[in-house]
Amino acid sequence: MNEERRVNDIEYSADSKFRNYNFCLDKVPKVPFDDPNLDATILQNRPVIITGSKMAAPASKWTPDYLQSVIGNRRVSVLASRDHNFLFHNAKMVNKDSGDAPLTKRTVMKFSDFLKRLREWKPGDDRLYLQEKFSSCLEASLVKDYDEFKWNWINHKRKVYSWGPLTSNLILLAMDGNVTSCHFDEQHNLFAQIHGYKRFILFPPSQYECLYPYPLYHPCDRQSQVNFENPDLEKFPKFREIEGGMEAILGPGDVLYVPNYWFHHVESMMNGGPTLSISFWFKDNLRKETVYPLKDFQKVIISRNVERMLLELLRDPKEVSSVLKAMTLGRYS
Numbered sequence: 001m002n003e004e005r006r007v008n009d010i011e012y013s014a015d016s017k018f019r020n021y022n023f024c025l026d027k028v029p030k031v032p033f034d035d036p037n038l039d040a041t042i043l044q045n046r047p048v049i050i051t052g053s054k055m056a057a058p059a060s061k062w063t064p065d066y067l068q069s070v071i072g073n074r075r076v077s078v079l080a081s082r083d084h085n086f087l088f089h090n091a092k093m094v095n096k097d098s099g100d101a102p103l104t105k106r107t108v109m110k111f112s113d114f115l116k117r118l119r120e121w122k123p124g125d126d127r128l129y130l131q132e133k134f135s136s137c138l139e140a141s142l143v144k145d146y147d148e149f150k151w152n153w154i155n156h157k158r159k160v161y162s163w164g165p166l167t168s169n170l171i172l173l174a175m176d177g178n179v180t181s182c183h184f185d186e187q188h189n190l191f192a193q194i195h196g197y198k199r200f201i202l203f204p205p206s207q208y209e210c211l212y213p214y215p216l217y218h219p220c221d222r223q224s225q226v227n228f229e230n231p232d233l234e235k236f237p238k239f240r241e242i243e244g245g246m247e248a249i250l251g252p253g254d255v256l257y258v259p260n261y262w263f264h265h266v267e268s269m270m271n272g273g274p275t276l277s278i279s280f281w282f283k284d285n286l287r288k289e290t291v292y293p294l295k296d297f298q299k300v301i302i303s304r305n306v307e308r309m310l311l312e313l314l315r316d317p318k319e320v321s322s323v324l325k326a327m328t329l330g331r332y333s
């Protein structure tokens with residue numbers, strides 16, 4: 001197929017598809033933006049695909065060519081991976097790690113160079129994934145589109161849900177077939193799909209034990225250690241018991257609510273051309289009254305706080321396990 005056409009036209013051919021994994025998934029419900037049931041689902045911290053909101057509609061003109069004409073000379077942040085898996089790796093934490101070489105590297109390049117590499121890409125080359133905060137690609141004409149997003153609707157909703165203000169927007173421009181490894185984020189996300197198709201596989205925070213996130217000090221903190229394509233069940237036996245998984249396939253105009261602390265794995269459809277998405281992150285409102293029994297995500301917050309405290313006090317991650325065992329085994333177990 002003509003690579004140039006593939007990149008520009010963002011077509012969806014008949015053989016387009018997603019990857020196969022070995023677990024059962026329920027469908028995330030699809031709810032129109034003005035449906036009265038929408039708020040109840042979001043207030044229960046359940047994922048939902050919101051249709052028809054036109055929340056980020058002005059970004060639909062942000063095709064690769066359009067972006068090239070507007071931000072072609074801007075330097076943007078691009079992840080490069082040897083294979084289709086993009087495992088987020090915080091370079092600032094690398095010195096504290098025991099030394100695994102990251103498979104995903106962050107680089108900075110001009111947008112026009114990124115696009116050139118996308119168009120000239122051939123099997124065997126590193127795969128690329130542009131991930132840049134909107135604030136750093138501010139360019140007058142993009143800001144005009146950005147200002148025309150449905151901010152009244154967004155702000156009204158975030159007040160209904162008692163979320164804090166928007167903290168950031170990430171622009172995600174992926175090669176088809178790219179996969180973002182399973183992880184959780186600490187904020188609520190309204191994830192707007194602009195071009196192409198993406199599939200989310202989501203698991204609730206109750207599945208923390210089955211997904212074995214890396215330790216908190218590790219550069220891959222918040223990412224699951226389990227490789228969905230080839231899970232190591234000896235090392236991660238509880239992955240066999242995983243349940244509560246949900247699937248959402250997003251097309252242009254869809255917005256997915258990803259609740260804070262929900263695990264998500266994200267795929268850009270294979271052979272579908274590049275995808276463009278924008279995430280809108282909001283902090284939870286910490287002043288909300290605590291209601292018992294605590295929710296699963298609140299227990300994840302507690303365990304992360306205890307883990308952080310132990311790491312700070314012990315100064316050696318190897319000691320965490322024995323201290324926790326001495327504290328609980330035969331006493332709380």
Ligand SMILES: O=C(O)CCC(=O)C(=O)O
Binds near residue numbers: 179180264
């Ligand atoms: O779209 C992707 O590849 C990852 C998006 C994601 O993890 C997020 O917006 O939180």
Ligand SMILES: [Fe+2]
Binds near residue numbers: 183184264
């Ligand atoms: Fe995420």
